[in-house]
Amino acid sequence: MNLIFRLVLGIVVGIMLGQWAPDSLIRALLTFKVLFGELLEYSIPLIILFFIMSGIARLERSSGRLLVLTIALAYASTTLAGLMSAIVGVELVPHIVHHGQLPASQIVVLLPYFTLDIPPLTDVSTALVTAFLFGIGISATAHEGMRNLADGGRDIVEWFIAKALIPALPFYIAGLFCEMTVAGTVANTLKSFGMILVLALALHWLWLTLLYVTSGMSTGRAPVQALRHMLPAYFTAAGTMSSAATIPVTVRQCRMNHISPSVASFAIPLLATIHMCGSAITLTICAIGVMLVTPGLPAPDVITLLPFIAALGVTIIAAPGSPGxxxxxxxxxxxxxxxxxxxxxxxxxxxxxxxDSFGTACNVAGDGALVQWIDRFAEAEQDRQRYR
Incomplete structure (x- = not known):
């Protein structure tokens, strides 16, 4: 919640500087914005390489048909939630946001004092393929040295995100909104983005309703009661902005829904890592909004967004446990x-x-619906083994 406050403060300061600050101070802030952008570009392949490689390697620690079902349900929920968000967003967001309302990147209002080119070690596609190759290889061979390397690289990159990128992000946001204020587009942008966030929250609850109704109909549990039992986990996740920190509460609330303790103890920690339905909804709807306001980006449509949603369901499995x-x-x-x-x-x-807090809360509440299917499958497996 402190991060959200600092982001809002960055937006306010950026707008104030854009209106009243001298050109020298604005140029200094734009210089920081450009340098931070270069640093972000450099770190992206490293984030992809180590987090996805480590995330895939970790999935080997549990095995069996229950693991396969859990992963399949999590991926299906994440991608279908993103697809729903894309369909609704393509229809509604263009009525909220005007296409190309931000100034084109080629139009420079004020120049930074200097720029610094920091090329990444590799491109994104190479990092993604390498992460999958080594992650699957580590899982198949159980190579402890490579697993330690992947986990160590992940820890270093996560430290860099937590100590450098995230703390500096409010200053970068201040630079963006300062530039928009100078260009005269900030008012329309804030109004549009506020409505997009309200739409994202509505889609979270629509998806949770669909999950609990369908899981309740197929497992014989009352959807309203099951969702009501998960509300403490929802609000805990909203307050902590962390699925992992909410695991004890989620497990407790799942047991109130008569989920087997062994299934809850197995599925909830895994789903906290790989089930990102709320994040997929928000990322998709926000991507549509950014594509519409940014000149040079194509107008979004569902067909264009399909590969993005399919890839998103895989990449955010390895998301670091920090805000954002x-x-x-x-x-x-x-x-x-x-x-x-x-x-x-x-x-x-x-x-x-x-x-981010509401997206995380949607992820956690959605875990409570998926675990109902997993529990029913586990019961069927036990019955099948008993009568063999």
Whole structure:
């Protein structure tokens, strides 16, 4: 919640500087914005490489048909939630946001004092393929040295995100909104993005309703009662902005829904890592908004967004456990499949982090619906083994 406050403060300060600050101070802030953008571009392949490689390697620690079912349900829920968000967003967001309302990147109002080119070690596609190759290889061979390397690299990159990128993000956002204020587009942008966030929250609850109704109908549990039991976990996740920190509460509330303790203890920690339905909804709806306001990006349509949603369901599995982790991990997909540049990524981060707590809460509440199917499958497996 402190991060959200700092982001809002960054927006306010950026607008004030854009209106009243001298050109020298604005240029200094723009210089920081450009340097931060270069640093972000450099770190993206490292985030993809180590987090996805480590995330895939970790899935080997549990095995069996129950694991396969859990992963399949999590991926299906994440991608279908993103698809729903894309369908609704393509229809509604153009009525909220005017296409190309931000100034084109080629139009420079004020120049930074200097720029610094920091090329990444590899491109995003190479990092993604390498992460999958080594992650699957580590899982198959159980190579402890490579697993330690992947986990160690992940820890270093997560430390860099937590200590450098996230703390500096409010200053970067201040630079973006300062530039928009100078260009005269900030008022329309804030109004449009506020309505997009309200739409994202409505889609969260629509997806949770669909999940609990369908799981209740197929497992014989009352959907309203099951969702009501998960509300403490929902609000805990909203307050902590962490699925992992909410695991004890989620497990307790699942047991109130008569989920087997062994199933809850197995499925909930795994779903906290790989089930990102709320994050997928928000990332998709925010991506549509950013594509519409940014000149040079194509107008979004469902067909264009399908590869993005399919890849998003895989990449955010390895999202770091810090605020904005899902958005950080998705940056590579945004760049390669939707053509986002550093400015578009910055807007995306600001939008996503403004509602990160509610997206996390949707992820956690959705776990309570998926675990009902997993529990029913586990019971069927036990019956099948008993009568063999």
């Amino acid at each position: 982790g899902a958005a950080m991990t998705s940056v590579g997909v945004l760049q390669t499949l939707l053509g986002f540049d550093a400015a578009a990524v910055g807007l995306m981060m600001a939008l996503y982090l403004a509602q």
